[in-house]
Amino acid sequence: MRKSRNLISFLIFAAPSFIGVIIFVLAPFLDVFKRSFSTAVTGQFVGMANYHTIFENQAFLLAVKNTFRFTLVCIPLLVVIGFLIAWPLSKFKNGGIIKSIYLFPLAMPTATIVLVWKMVFYQQGFLNILLTKTGEWSGAFGEINVDYLGSEAAFWVLVCSYIWKNTGYTVVLWLAGIAGIPAELIEAAKVDGAGGMQRIWHIVLPNLKGSLYTIVILSFLNSFKIYREAYLVAGAYPHKSIYLLQHTFNNWFVNLELDKMAAAAVCTGGFLFIVILLLQKMWDK
């Protein structure tokens, strides 16, 4: 009785969302799956041909490589920087304002920041001015004239931009995790004579495994949004060091190469699905 009433209530409350998710996400994704095995125009079944095409496509391979490189550089960097800030901050009684400052970039729309980024990373822009002045002042080097957006350095511009934007929530998540560690545990270690580093290594870090999982998942999710900066600063065809998977998808979309898009969407979706499951498994242990 209770059970069936529960089921009815569940369905009533969740129905609008279910219907919407099925119509707008799940059903069309099945369609995409089907299309990934057919030609774009005639819809003829072609087996794995689309998959072969994308894995022989230089642009796609470059994009996959760059996206991997970006994630593998950014996420560890963000996790570590976040912790290095959160740990001293957790000892502050009123770290609220500092937390706000770190969070603020999250609220700044990309469109407003692009103008400033262009001025900073321009060949004759602020960053080069700063470096040149430092060089002249210390006498170590002369004028610096790096074209940040038109060279390999573009990759690092994106990395900095990502760290700038995402440090805030990482700090908040670390702080929440640190606050969840029972104070007695740390006190007991202190009494036993464990030093600062030992306490961090043996008590604090093992207790933060849950936070780490969350931070990695969310940083990963947000790493895809770096496309906004990449696109707005450098356009649809940027320097090849920052040509990301998102660019490929977008350019295929513009050219209506839907068959390639379908195959790539299935691959990317499937890959992310597996990564999420693996992370969850690792974390459950």
Place this chain on the structure above:
Amino acid sequence: MKGNIYEIIKKMKKALTAFVLILPGILVAFPIVILITGSVMDQYELKEYLNPIFTGASDFISWKLIPDYPSFANYGKLLFMTPQFFVLFWNSMRMTACILAGQLLVGVPAAWAFAVYKVKGSKILFAVYVILMLLPFQVTMLSSYLVLNRFSLLNTQQAVILPAVFSTFPIFLTYGGFRTIPSQLFEAARVDGGSERLIFFKIGLPLGKGGILSAMVLGFLEYWNMLEQPMAFLDDKELWPLSLYLPEITWGQAGFSFCASVIMLIPAVFVFIMGQDYLEQGIIYSGLKE
């Protein structure tokens, strides 16, 4: 001697902490200061400072924190003589408001269903929702396109609004808020003969407010900044949000760009300041394990 070393370490620690605190302040304030000074600069002064960008000259650009000829002329022109700007601003506002309203209507009850009614299969469904939430836009772009095309919604603002309404991210956040309500409260209400609807409106909504507001604050910041969806699904520039149009303004009209950026920043700053606690709470909810 030993005392000295300790003192040095102590001082270094202090310096390091100070550095950790001051550096982000500078990094965050810098873009805002540039935007604001740029927005109140006379157009000739602006042209002079940014000269290398226009002429390709090889000297550095320059800047002044206090302009020689401060003027609000660009604001005046933008606000009173450029009706197109209002269209774009209003587009952003309307799309963001519609998405958030839709998410409230659809997502909040769904989050409630997941949080309160433990039925067979609800866990698996929730896992599906979490995975959908983690998929980036590019993976679902083609699916959305196919649906929107079938319903002939492409190149209308509904094409941006509808898929976002059914996003599962706000459900996850709201769910986090509902989970903090002790279930004995519902049991007690049921014993007293309260209907499920009554429990949702009288207990769920007031006590789960934190989660709902978190979803709204994070949602506002996300959709105010939206780029991928309108870029893919809206062709007519009259339909675009500010977030997509702003970067199209060329250097020749940099003055407008600065003003428009500052104006676009204001609602985001407002929501950030008003909703900071919820924003933080939302980030923490987004990290809660099942």
